[in-house]
Amino acid sequence: MTEIYLRQLATMAAIAEEGTFSRAANRLGYTQSSVSQHVAALEKAVGGPVFERPGGPRPVRITPLGAVVLEHGRGLLSKAEALEDAVERFKAGDGRVDIGTLQSVANAILPAVVHRLKEEHPGCEIRLSEKDQEEASIGELDLLFFDGPIDEDTEQVLLLEDPYLVVARPGELPPGPARATSLDGRATVAWPATCDQSRMEQALADAGVLPRIVFRSAGNETILSMVRAGLGLAVLPWLAIHHVVCRTCGDIHGYYAGADLPLQVHELVPAPKREIRLHWPRGHAERSPLTARTIAIAAEVARELAGQLPSSDNPRGTASHLPER
Template sequence: MADLDLRQLTTMLAIAEEGTFSAAANRLGYTQSSVSQHIAALERAVGGAVFDRPGGPRPVRITPLGAVVLEHGQEVLAKADALGQAVDRFKAGEGRIDVGALHSVSHAILPTVLRLLREERPRCEIRLSEPDEPRLGELDLLFYDGLISEDTEHVLLMEDPYLVVAPPGTLPSGPVSARKLDGKAMVAWPATCDQPRLEQSLADAGARPRIVFRSAGSETMVSMVRAGMGLAVLPWLAIHQVVCRDCGAIHGPEGWPDLRVHELDPAPARAIYLHWPPGRGDQSPLAARAVEVAVEVARELAQQAPAARA
């Protein structure tokens, strides 16, 4: 069976549908002798005749062995066609990629990247996840705030500055010294990702806030600040879409006080990286384009960030 090839199965299917070798040859653009050679090679591969040949213009009849070969041969041809289409979509950048991202990147950078990719490649498939650990695993791309320990290729997308979110009057207007946070109640992210480094940088600046609540959700943290639990130090990407450009306030539901956003001095920032498996040349066109789009989106966002306006 190792000698069996797709041309032989294609020829057999054409003969079965057309009824004669000559009609199949016309349909396929082969000579009749080529058709005969294909079937002879197929019969040697399967060890028996696949057609009864009555001779003359009369239609051929498929043998019982031929019926078995044809049934499974049609499945093979269908899978080969599907494979060819999948390869064509892959080369056209319309395949599938698996992307992992931490929450605030999913909230800010990733939606724009996805929209642009889908506009360019409507048939592409993108599967998303928020992994618990900074590992590529089976992912094609991973957005993460820092470098990961695996051997990956990566690009720095942007520096994302941390800002203080507090009720009005809690802190002086404008940028505030990190020391002003010392001893104050603070809601914070869990001690994962870049959070330990942030808290260490505050401590190095002389600020040791009292952590009264931790949550992985930026919206939950802002709600806790509104509830009077304390202030929060959040990266700009996590809150930039709800910060009023005119007054610097975060506008909440009716009846809730607005919150103020302050820049920090010194200004800590987290580094947002995009990681992918080593060997850029082995990337699919879709994954390679996703990297390019992410770099473009992040560059535009970085121009809006406080550090870019300083």
Template sequence: MADFDLRHLTTMLAIAEEGTFSRAANRLGYTQSSVSQHIAALERTLGGAVFDRPGGPRPVRITPVGAVVLEHGRAVLAQAEALGQAVDRFKAGEGRVDVGTLQSVSHAILPTVLRLLREEHPRCDIRLSEPDEPRLGELDLLFYDGLISDETERVLLMEDPYLLVAPPGDLPEGPVSARKLDGKPMVAWPSSCDQPRLERSLADAGARPRIVFRSAGSETILSMVRAGMGLAVLPWLAIHQVVCRDCGAIHGPEGWPDLRVHDLDPTPARAIYLHWPPGRGDESPLAARTIEVAVEVARELAQQAPTARS
């Protein structure tokens, strides 16, 4: 069966449905001799005849072995057609891509990326996860606030500055020197992702805040600040959608105080990268397009971010 050819199956199916070699040739756009050659090659491969040929205009009759070949051949041709369609969709960017992300990227960057991709490729299959460890594993792409390995390809999407969030009246209006955070109670993210580097940056600036509570949820942190637990230093991406554009405050629920947002001097910032395995952007059109769209969306967001202070 090493010389089995799908074209021969297609020809056999056409003959079975049309009844004669000549009508099958007209349907397929072949000469009758080509049709005969296809069937002869198929019969050599199988070691037996697939049609009884009565001759003349009378219809051919399928043989018992031909009936077996035809039954399974229809399924093989259907699978081949499905395979071709799947490859065509993949080349058109309508395959599957597995993306790892982190909370603030999921909140601020990914929704726009997903909307644009689905507008271009409505049948694309995008799978999202927030992995516990910063590694690609089986992922096609990974958003992460930092570098994870020299073995990955990556693009820097944006520098995301940290901002100080405080209850009203707790600090003077305007930028705040990082040194003023020294000894202050602070609500913070867990010691994962970029948080240790942020705390080292504050220490280098002369500030060692007293961490009173840690939470992975930015909304939880803001609630604790409203409750008077302490200050918070959060990246712009995590809070920019809740900051009022008119007054620069974060409005609280009814009865709760609005929070004030201050620039820090100097301004710590985290680097948001998109990582992928070597060659994946070339192998998968959907992954390549996801990278392009993420770069475009992040560039527009970065233009809205506060300017860092050194």
């Protein structure tokens, strides 16, 4: 059975559909003798005739053995076509890419990456999954956005150094940058103490700064709502809040619901930063054009975002307002 070839099965299917060897030959672009040779080779491989040949212009009839061969042969042909299509899509940069992400990356970096990738390759399939902070594993994913190292054999690129900022009710902190020491003992709403959040809190502790955590939540909107309610300050990375409306410019960037109260954002000095990295299995980018292009687009988007980072040269980044809703 190993001597059965796809072209023989394709020839058999064409004969069954056209009814004669000659019409199948015209359809396939073969000579009639080539069609006969394909059928003869197939019959030798399966050990019996697959067609009854009445002769003359009358159509051929498929034998019971031929019916079995044709049923399974069509399945093989369909899989072969799917394989060929997948290979061509792969070479063209289409195909599928599976991406794991963090919440703030999904809000900030990933929408632009997905948009540009779909514009370039409309036929590609993009599958996203939001990873828990404790699940620093790339597993079967093609790419993983994560705010730190992972214990797997991967390649990676540093996309962005994302500074932590202080979010407070108006007047709770003096205008301008906030000293880290001003957080010591202050009621604070925070993310769960995993991954880079724990590293940031440890960095503050090493500097003798111990905020009093009164509530933890993985939801950015929940944290900001609690700050509005007066529960405490929040220390959040820039990516988590950069898209929120700035009251001074009137742009609509945010979606947070809450009381009719703006919130001020202050730079944190000294500024702890988390590193947003993109990981992929070693060698995968060389094997997959779509993965390689996704990495390049992510780097482009990160460079553009880096140009918007708050700094001492950007006063709007030192004390801006979150949306009044």
